[in-house]
Amino acid sequence: MTSYRQSHLQKSGHDYDADLAAGSLNHFMQIRESELVDEFLKGIATGPSKRYLDFACGSGRILQQISPHFGETVAVDVSASMMEQAREKVPGATFHLADLTKDDPNLGCFDLISAFRFFGNAEHSLRAAVLGALRPRVKDDGFLLINNHRNPGSLLSRVSRHTVGMDLTYDRLRDLLAQHGFSIVRQAPIGAWMLRHKWTNRRAWEGSLGKLGERLTSLPFLAPYAPDMVLLARPV
Secondary structure, three states: OHHHHHHHHHOOHOOOOOHHOOOHHHHHHHHHHHHHHHOOOOOOEEEEEEEEEEEEOOOOOOHHHHHHEEEEEEEOOOOHHHHHHHHHHHHOOOEEEEOOOOOOOOOOOOEEEOOOOOOOOOOHHHHHHHHHHHHHHHEEEEEEEEEEOOOOOOHHHHHHOOOOOOOOOOOHHHHHHHOEEEEEEEEEEEOOOOOOOOHHHHOOOOOOHHHHHHHHOHHHHHHOOOOOEEEEEEEE
């Protein structure tokens, strides 16, 4: 069985953004993730004195969005190909080609750490190892901002029975965060209204159905039933 580390290293950073945008559901999630990141940042102290780390930065999609809000930006990934693309997007960031579960670069502590498109993909042992590595790097008054885009507990997954390789339910993620010293303080669902895969085509979610669906199902308690969710956690 290929580990997530191995599969990530096999991906081309040059093609990653295009591949993500090509799938209608992934593209929809990407747009909503970006909107929610902006909303969540309004509740976080940012500014020139604040430090930000993007873990598993990939091609720099989230890094590019959050970096302007912080005085210092650091990015970590195990893929040189991905990091090359991220560096082009955010040349002012400091990049580390490293595996924080094995390496110990002297990064210091951060006011915000983000990790997107990681936890849903990774095997459970790797998720636990990463949270163990990230917790000491989050300031006591800092935040962890993550998503889970492969929730097998979503209504869409249950109805379509499309759960192969998906094991990170909301409850399992919440418990994993708690085990490593984090408590969820804010959460938002993405696509909780989706019950059929054909509803995830771009015409649907760009039109009135998608906008109405998101508006009616944006309540935090629906996050466990959504195919994607954004979570903000704090150290406890």
